[in-house]
Amino acid sequence: MPLPAYKRVVLKLSGEALAGNVGYGIDSDVITSISKQIKEIVELGVQVAIVVGGGNIWRGLAGSAKGIDRTTADYMGMLATVMNSLALQDGLERAGVPTRVQTSIEMRQVAEPYIRRKAVRHLEKNRVVIFAAGTGNPYFSTDTTAALRAAEIEAEVILMAKNKVDGVYSADPAIDPNAEKYDNLTYLEVLNKGLGVMDSTASSLCMDNHLPLLVFSIMEEGNIKRAIMGEKIGTIVKGE
Numbered sequence: 001m002p003l004p005a006y007k008r009v010v011l012k013l014s015g016e017a018l019a020g021n022v023g024y025g026i027d028s029d030v031i032t033s034i035s036k037q038i039k040e041i042v043e044l045g046v047q048v049a050i051v052v053g054g055g056n057i058w059r060g061l062a063g064s065a066k067g068i069d070r071t072t073a074d075y076m077g078m079l080a081t082v083m084n085s086l087a088l089q090d091g092l093e094r095a096g097v098p099t100r101v102q103t104s105i106e107m108r109q110v111a112e113p114y115i116r117r118k119a120v121r122h123l124e125k126n127r128v129v130i131f132a133a134g135t136g137n138p139y140f141s142t143d144t145t146a147a148l149r150a151a152e153i154e155a156e157v158i159l160m161a162k163n164k165v166d167g168v169y170s171a172d173p174a175i176d177p178n179a180e181k182y183d184n185l186t187y188l189e190v191l192n193k194g195l196g197v198m199d200s201t202a203s204s205l206c207m208d209n210h211l212p213l214l215v216f217s218i219m220e221e222g223n224i225k226r227a228i229m230g231e232k233i234g235t236i237v238k239g240e
């Protein structure tokens, strides 16, 4: 049997991915489907850490555009990621996958605080670790959280699961029918072309720390496993 291409990964799920077709909140069918897909790769012996966004519930920038103080709005966004993380933990444990949630903002009654060495120990014991509450700092994103935690735990790759696109395009394929899909990109190209893969803070962090990124669609069942097995899906972004 072919072996997985990676041993330790960070899976980044956008909040929107959890909202399914409703586009808001948490769709329990989506949680079940994603949990099943994650279980498949855990059973291959892959160590899986997850960072979940919060855009299905709250986005700091949108809140501040409506007049809420930006920092407060960002803390609200970080709390939204905790709700998503708990929903995902529940789905994973229902699927029989031992899971720990670690939060960057302490809330001990709900989850463990983020402690890098403890997170790595969980991963070594084949527990899925979900990093919640972003970086714990306003003005950052959960993409940056994924890059930061991936560097900290020495993950080999960030798997960026998208619900609307199946890779990186030259323009938004939903708007521009001539948008071209890239198979390979460098972080410099992402930054220079202003491609909306991830924000520039996250891209720079990945570039500086030589972290590859695989962008692919989560809407096709089994894609997380395909990504892990090294099949050519989506777009791979590397340093050079």
Ligand code: UDP
Pocket: 013, 014, 015, 016, 052, 053, 054, 055, 056, 058, 059, 060, 061, 073, 074, 075, 076, 077, 078, 080, 081, 133, 134, 135, 136, 137, 138, 139, 140, 141, 142, 143, 145
């Ligand atoms: N956020 C933050 N600091 C972080 C991570 C997230 O302030 O380190 C806030 C920010 O307001 C953001 C919200 O949490 O809009 C939700 O995260 P994000 O937009 O990255 O979620 P996604 O787009 O992946 O659903």
